Amino acid sequence: MSIKTTGLHHVTAIGGDPQRNADFYLRTLGLRLVKTTVNFDDPGTYHLYYGDESGVPGSLLTFFPWKDAPKGRRGTGQATTTSFSVPANSIGWWKDHLGRAGITTGRITSRDGEDVLTFDDPDGLRLALVAHPQGDPRDPWDNGHVPAEHAIRGLHSVTLSVAEEDATAEMFGELGLTFTGQDSNRLRFGAGEGGPGALVDVVVTPGTPRGVVSTGTVHHVAWRAPDEPTQASWRAELVDRGVNVTSILDRQYFRSIYFREPGGTLLEVATDQPGFAIDEPLLELGRALKLPPWLEPDREQIEHALPKLNLPSENNPAQA
Template identity: 40%
Template sequence: MELKGIHHVSAITANAANNYHFYTEVLGMRLVKKTINQDDPSVYHLFYADEVGNPGSDLTFFEIPQAGRTYPGISSISGTSLRVPNDRALQYWEKRLTEHNVDHDGMTKQGSRHVIHFRDSENQRLTLISDETNTGVKGGKVWEHSNTPADKGIIGLGPVTLTVEDPAPTIKVLTEILTFREVGGYSSLDNDQDDIRVFATGEGGTGAEVHLEVRNDLSKERPGRGSVHHVAFRVDNEDELAKWKNRIKKEGIPNSGLIDRFYFKSLYFREPNGILFELATDGPGFATDEDVDNLGESLALPPLFEDRREEIEANLKPLDTIRPHHSVWSCCIQRCSNWFR
């Protein structure tokens, strides 16, 4: 058994409409699924990804309208990376973020890779990372209707950063229970030492790394809007996931057991520093209940919730996610404009 890389990252937003605008209009990602938090169907769960939501490209958000601010600290997933094709793409993004008044630090280096650290309006800690030198897990493909160029858009999730006070128990889980191996390190922005340790799994590369930061000057993070809820790692199929369940149980780690999320199967557990990990299967995928061309345009409910649709929709604040290019009217306008050229 070997984990294949990052599957998805799930974070918290207090405003689904603003979140949708930022990740689709500013970052050019595709909303591939508008659904509910299956553990709390009164709130949205939004999935942003590449053209079809390939495993390793999904950045997801639970809407919690009452969420307060995040107080960053240890025992947290303190950073999420988004992959772009190369260094030239980062130059494009530096200009784009500035034009959209997005708070960013400009282009810099993270080890041997070029990156741009930035924040959304809720201070979600994000990084654009270049795949210029990537030789590991391949990225996805930018959606053809994205408002970013196909050769510069976001193609998947990059490394996640974990911040802990005591690294030893986390490293033990990563290397002795999961299938990560230490592959290097780099210095943080305010330190000349290689204080960030890098662990990789599977084919390695930007799509299969966890970066571990040790901080002794922070208290435990108080999560809120702009914080990360959990990170999920890729498992090939359900049979393999069952083996992972047995392995984790054998290690004496409490876990959720196998859970059917409809779009994938999952297993959850916390590593010793309290960070929530998920193992998730690559399939069946987001086209299970929607046509690929219309992913994310309507409220998708797993079969378990379908008989409660009327109740669920009544409790959700309407969120219009129909893309203009899909409407009959816009198609007619486009055809008419072609006729009169």
Template identity: 40%
Template sequence: MNLLGLHHVSILTGKAERNYKFYTKILGMRLVKKTVNQDDTSSYHLFYADAEGNPGTEVTFFDIPNLGSSYRGTSDISTVSLRVPNTDSLLFWKERFKQAGVQHDEIEKRANRDTLAFKDFDGTRLILVADNGEEGVRPGVPWVREDIPTEHAIIGLGPVTLTVGIAEPTIGVLTEVMGFRYVGAYPSLEGDFPEILVYATGEGGSGAEVHIERRPDLPKARLGRGGVHHVAFRVPNEEEYNQWAQRLKDYRLPNSGKVERYYFKALYFREPNGILFELSTDKPGFATDEPMETMGQKLALPPFLEPQRKEIEEKLRPLNLN
């Protein structure tokens, strides 16, 4: 019973329209699902991914207008990575960011990979990471755009970084409960701090890693606009999903119990430092209720919300995505 890698990350945005333009027009990702936050149907939930909406390529956003800023600290998913094919891709993106006025750093080594850190317009801390032929979880399928060469397109999720004050409790859950393994460490780029620890699952590689940053000097983070709400990990099928539900129970980890999201099944729990983890099934996927060719073009509701469509649409603010 192994987790396959990263499934998705969910982030908070203060303005869905600007968010849409950044992730589709600048980053070239595909909007594969426009739906609602199932726990608060008065707000939108947008899913960006590769051309097919594959698990392991998804970055999702809860739209919360007028949301305050995030404040960096511990107990936080502090960075999210996106995979690109190679180092030449990073050079392409560095120039593209410059032309688009996107805040970015220089190309630097992280975990022995070439990377390029940048921020979206909500302040989310993001990193492009070059695959350069590395083995591990396979990449996604590029979404073809005329202004982004396919050989440089974003092809999935890379490592997430967890910033914690004390690492041992988080590492304990990753290794003892979730089956992650230690694969190395690399120097912090932010000063004289402990090395960042790297843990991997499944086939390993960029799409299956969690990085642990130890920062006892920081206060606890405050989640707001641009902050990462949770990270989800891939469960291959429903049989193993049921086994994971039992495993969390056996380890007496408080959790959500089984949650039906329609596009996948989910389990939520917080690791000891308070970071929200999700275990999500690969199937059935986003083409369940929409043709692959037109995913994301209309407001999609799972069957259990469809009878409320009229009331839900009346509560939602107009959303102009173009």
């Protein structure tokens, strides 16, 4: 078995109003908009990428914001919680901060030795902040909305809901993840050395209805591949095992393959390179609408169809 992902690359969800989405993730959660582009399969819709300063793999939550899409439903066959990593002493600060922003949070709980604070974004997407007791060495995005000592360090984990565990657990083993423990109906798997940014929890709920992917739900979860040759090798290995995998797709800032795990969640394997600075300087990430070469001839039409976005100046240090 050659597949050994080192952790999460990104999570992609479906949002509603794009300005409300940007306001929440930039101002309330303090992330950076590292790329403003479009859904390559539906260019009349934004694809917004939020992460750390440069959008390194493992820091990214991305959105297709469809303003008029119906409300989704969390259930089995989905990633039902996306968790971010924060410093060990910051959960109380975040509970107060979110309360001041009008966000209702759950009580602070402890799970696997970590403090967890759960809440929903304005479209109902289930999020959590998790404080790992050993900390998280990744650098935060330092902006004027969230103090650096409390800021999000990147993704911590995702939680998948399934009706039956065995086949899902087997596939995670095929992706190089290791089973690390179980708490009641929650199983944890880790990639690489584990820890924040490399974890997936599988919650087994046989009686729960299937989820409906739309506004307020996760569309897919992406895992890291170091480069294109490795990704191609992994794809061939998955095909040999009978997995229905897409061809390698050019997402401009990485290359992608997609397939479903047996429980129903759409998974992706995305390359670490080339990254988000290939078409604009680091200090200007996210400010301008970027299109792939094959959509540039339609730029005027696409820009006319997209609503305007107002971004805080802190998103681009040179403009602040």
